[in-house]
Amino acid sequence: MNFRNKKQQQLDILEKLVEANQDYLFRFAYFRVGSREVAEDIVQNVFLKLIENCIDLALMKSPRMYLFRMVSNRCIDYQRREVIHQVPLDEVKGLMDENEEETALRQEYERIVALLDDIPFEQAEVIRMNTIDNLSFVEIAEILDLSVSTVKSRFMYGVNKVRAKLNGFKKED
């Protein structure tokens, strides 16, 4: 295959990958970083890294799982950095200017964060992957490199804690 055809093949495959995965990956990132701008940046960079790093897309066996794993790593990196970084003023302003749909999405993010706030990270992550990202236990096991039974037990432990928390809320009400 000549360079020109190879480039076209890469672009065609990338386009299909973007079409098929963009919303799933965005949702995954959004419910971890809580910002549309940051989530889209993370997902865009992950797609572009495939091209920039000369990965032969035609040879990738399960690109979807790779993409999730890469987005997950970048969200964790972002969260670590955010612990020490201040929120820029223009980002705060951006929040104030957002439209109704965006506000609803952010409130939904905050609701989920509050529900999973004091659940151990490993359990909360499995819950988010299953309930928000609609990933199966087998897919989660592949992304997190765990056995399916570990994923299931983390899920059940986490869900139990969420239930206890919800019951606590109800009693308080």
Added chain:
Amino acid sequence: MEDMNLNDLQSVLDELKTKQDARVSADFKERVMQEARQHYGVTSSKNLRIGMYLKWSVAAMVALVCLVGMLTFQSTPLSAHSLLEMAIRNFKDIHTMVMDIDIRTRRQESFSYVTADDEFINHRIRVRYDEPMRWRVEKVPGRIACGEGNESCFWWTMHKVGYYKKGKPDSYLGYLSILLQPKEILQRELDHSLDSEGTEYTVRNEGDEIILTVHSRLTEEERSYRVLLNRAIETSENIRKYIFDKKTKRLKNLMVYMVVNGKQIEVIRTNRIVYNVEIGRATLLERPSDVKIDSLGWVSYPTSSLKNTSPEDAARMILQSMEKWDEAILKPVFGNIHDVMWKYFKGTKLLKVGKSFQEGSPNKHFIPYTIELPDGKVRNGNIVLHKKKDAWTFDGGL
């Protein structure tokens, strides 16, 4: 775990589902494709055309180099990517592992300290990949860390004391805890290979082995947040070498080299990695006979009086207090090993404290020191202090 009926479960799951659809902006795909086309020096997605003026641009040259690499890489026996994928898959049937590994470090340093300047110290790692994983690392001589699931122990045989605390392997091993799971090392390499500016991969066959060499030149930022073994060593430029069995594609050995002033210095090397050998569950958590069970305590870091000081000042205060043994300072710092430390170090004179550096975790500081021990011997080392709630506590290095 409490029992939960199906209705309960469903109502919790309903709460956890998002009521709001999250979709990318309408122009997201076009933005990505535009960037991708620019990278290839292409002006339109459907009608691929290399612009005349772009022929000579840096972007086009970079793209060309990438493509040549991509096309020619397939002619090698295996790409780094495929090799790592296969090796990771092969861990599915592995239930136990024994790794004999040499690390350049000091006997008295914590497990996560690696340096180019010291001699190799042998470590033996044994792991059962049960659920939960049970493990033991013996740093010869005298330092043993072991654990299961979310509990870890540290046996300090030289001082005949033991620690026990709730915490995963990295509680005592720091970043070297990744050595317990070679599969995880390879997985991180695989992930990194998708996102690896400034890293070179070479794969070559040699007899019955396949050798993967990864040469990293990481930026400081990448070093802080990313790759595995880099974080435990002092330089950002390093070479990691993985040796696989050609037939089984299993990892047989690994080495890490620091590149200091252009010179490669081997700092980590395995002597052997063997899998699926019989390891008794009980032997992994075995307590050395000379460590008395009553010396064991739940180690929660004692509240230290050393607050709001620099790591150098905290180290100076601790080391200076040893000469006359100021209990008010040293008891909270040493916690349940205070009496042992008193026995060995009372009368120690501080000669020098150097500039601190960080390794292993953001809260862990190594402060170089020179002390004169009560028997007159001069010792150089790095005292390790851990910062918790603004207070400094002792974490090793004496």
